[in-house]
Amino acid sequence: MAVGSKDLSIDQLAELDNGALTEKLRSSKEELFNLRFQKATGQLQNAGRFKAVKRDIARIYTVLRERELGIRPEAEGNAQASDKKADKKAAKAAKKADTASATEGDAK
Secondary structure (H helix, E strand, O other): OOOOOHHHOHHHHHOOOHHHHHHHHHHHHHHHHHHHHHHHHOOOOOOOHHHHHHHHHHHHHHHHHHHHHOOOOOOHHHHHHHHHHHHHHHHHHHHHHHHHHHHHHHHO
16 A cells, blocks of 8 residues: 555455444544644644644545445445345335234225
């Protein structure tokens, strides 16, 4: 990888679930804020770190957006949670359909 953190390569980010990605995003944004603060106070020692952190943030946003669009599959832990949500929605829809058909039968 040319620029960025070695621990935030696109392959490693793809293995993380959405919760871990948002935590990485939060910590990267916090680091960027601290770098800007150091620059303003004249304490910044490594100006190249700006570019690396910005690219890390962009990588995280890219993985999150690809998952949202269905381009990149979600991590396994997150996929199981999505399956549970889909099962709950299907059960709720079936229950709703049952009650609707029961009320139609009562109306006749």
